Amino acid sequence: DTGVSQNPRHKITKRGQNVTFRCDPISEHNRLYWYRQTLGQGPEFLTYFQNEAQLEKSRLLSDRFSAERPKGSFSTLEIQRTEQGDSAMYLCASSLGAGAQEPQHFGDGTRLSIL
Amino acid sequence: GQNIDQPTEMTATEGAIVQINCTYQTSGFNGLFWYQQHAGEAPTFLSYNVLDGLEEKGRFSSFLSRSKGYSYLLLKELQMKDSASYLCATSYIPTFGRGTSLIVHP
Numbered sequence: 001d002t003g004v005s006q007n008p009r010h011k012i013t014k015r016g017q018n019v020t021f022r023c024d025p026i027s028e029h030n031r032l033y034w035y036r037q038t039l040g041q042g043p044e045f046l047t048y049f050q051n052e053a054q055l056e057k058s059r060l061l062s063d064r065f066s067a068e069r070p071k072g073s074f075s076t077l078e079i080q081r082t083e084q085g086d087s088a089m090y091l092c093a094s095s096l097g098a099g100a101q102e103p104q105h106f107g108d109g110t111r112l113s114i115l
Numbered sequence: 116g117q118n119i120d121q122p123t124e125m126t127a128t129e130g131a132i133v134q135i136n137c138t139y140q141t142s143g144f145n146g147l148f149w150y151q152q153h154a155g156e157a158p159t160f161l162s163y164n165v166l167d168g169l170e171e172k173g174r175f176s177s178f179l180s181r182s183k184g185y186s187y188l189l190l191k192e193l194q195m196k197d198s199a200s201y202l203c204a205t206s207y208i209p210t211f212g213r214g215t216s217l218i219v220h221p
Binding site: 044 | 145214
């Protein structure tokens with residue numbers, strides 16, 4: 001069990017560029033979550049997958065954000081036409097099953113900085 | 116909608132006991148989690164409550180009252196390494212509070 005892996009760890013880009021992040025969950029975990037976290041705040045829910053199906057997407061998420069989990073294993077989060085307000089830590093988490101009691105295991109995150 | 120409220124910061128002395136409170140308002144409820152997050156690191160799971168009452172796990176205990184929309188995390192025999200942010204989160208459409216920054220001093 002190598003834990004949840006996120007790449008890259010850091011991403012610096014100019015405003016207006018597109019960025020893509022990758023998350024590899026713990027291998028037997030069915031659920032995968034994406035969050036955004038800024039300094040002094042808790043993680044803000046963005047979306048989650050049950051296997052390859054995207055079951056919920058935050059209403060706060062603009063249409064510049066899209067996430068995929070094509071084979072029910074790794075997932076990607078893409079942000080198009082980045083804005084300075086997108087600067088944050090993007091966290092991925094996975095959990096074993098669909099049960100509400102399953103704890104989430106977090107990756108170390110991708111820190112995005114928009115110049 | 117979902118709303119979670121917890122204190123921003125608390126301080127305590129090494130060896131003491133501290134209670135971190137959390138109140139929540141949710142449109143649905145499937146349980147409540149507590150996570151610990153050290154600065155610059157990912158959150159790690161501490162506890163889960165779905166029924167009313169106290170769940171004890173070593174130095175950490177968590178309490179839930181569903182009728183009051185209230186939970187607390189109790190940390191005993193505080194150690195310096197317990198200095199971290201403690202996040203309260205509901206399980207239904209995962210929603211995290213902003214976290215309580217706990218500072219443990221000698």
